[in-house]
Amino acid sequence: MPYYGRKLIMKYNKLSNLFDKKHIKDALELVFNEYLNDNYTYSVFREFPLKKIEEDLHQTFLSLINENKNEAKRILFKLGRYFYEKNLPFSFFYDTCAKMKLFILKSGKLPCSENADEIEEIFEFVENIFSYGYLNNLVIEDKNWVRDELRVIKNSESLLKVYIRDHLVWINKLIEDIRKLRFKSSVELNPTRCEFGKKLISGIFDPILSSKYKDIITSIHTKIHRSASEIYFFMEKRRFKNLLIEYINMIKNVGRLISTIGLNFAVVSESAAKIDPLTVA
Missing domain, CATH: 1.10.490 (Globin-like)
Structure with missing residues (x-):
């Protein structure tokens, strides 16, 4: 860097x-x-x-x-x-x-x-x-984490694969931009135009996504893209303190996005199996 x-x-x-x-x-x-x-x-x-x-x-x-x-x-x-x-x-x-x-x-x-x-x-x-020094180590560790997750997903048969892969690829590209200090974005910054956003809007996810969780996921997804726009702005201005804080905020929301998608799947699976989680030992 x-x-x-x-x-x-x-x-x-x-x-x-x-x-x-x-x-x-x-x-x-x-x-x-x-x-x-x-x-x-x-x-x-x-x-x-x-x-x-x-x-x-x-x-x-x-x-x-x-x-x-x-x-x-x-x-x-x-x-x-x-x-x-x-x-x-x-x-x-x-x-x-x-x-x-x-x-x-x-x-x-x-x-x-x-x-x-x-x-x-x-x-x-x-x-x-x-x-900048702190951020340098942080993004290296995060990039390794994202790559590991992508390798796991690639060989996975999980139904979650199609829902989280797009944004892991997206975040991987963004991290690479930060590592190389490229303030010209390599990713789509509009939340309605990235691959995940287009699928979310098209209704492809609707059969397995309740309206409650769809609203939550849409909100989190929008926040991720808003942070990404800020990141590229701060990167261009070389304002690394602001960049560090905004990056951490974005990664937090990436984690929230993935966990919320997983939670939705768990709820849907329990409902389909008609299992009352309160009675399960």
Whole structure:
């Protein structure tokens, strides 16, 4: 997943004109001491590798101060991947950045009030590259999952095959677009024109799809396509934090779509067999 981050546009040639090394060190110490000294937050975060996260952020900002943005990108990208590999919530990273930013903005050390915009932009950059690293590992794992599911379905005689294969193929193509940062869509974004959507509208599914579940499935399917449109927009703009959140939301709905179709089949099968599920041992 190659990425060439957009330039930091600053009124000043050097970030050191906005904050210095001590400024960053003080901000990090304040934030991480807060995590360690508050009983509730410490109970939540005590298993986190706080020292590593603090050190990586420290090195990131030192690199930015020294005008080595490529090194900062490298650290942040790896940190994002590390968060995913260790199952650490990305929200913790965003919270840390928000606390650091607030400390810097309130410190009164900025050359002038106009520099608040530059500070905002720096932290947007930091969160964006981190999010890209996290997203990188997430989509690789999801692509492997989708491929495994498609292999299972290919050799399956299940009646579900015809209903879920279309959207697994669709999501597989979308994930590949994300991996290659192709913002020109390889999939149909209109929910009424994709293969699954056309079948849903045509009534092909009606014999085994109750009106209740058809409405639910149609709603979920529309949400998936809406998220996909947002994903391509964020990909074009290289707004990876937004892209990450929207992608997770879409994958959640893909899971809901598949499980709802499966639930409908279970209900239909029970009804056909005239089995009362409450009396089954």
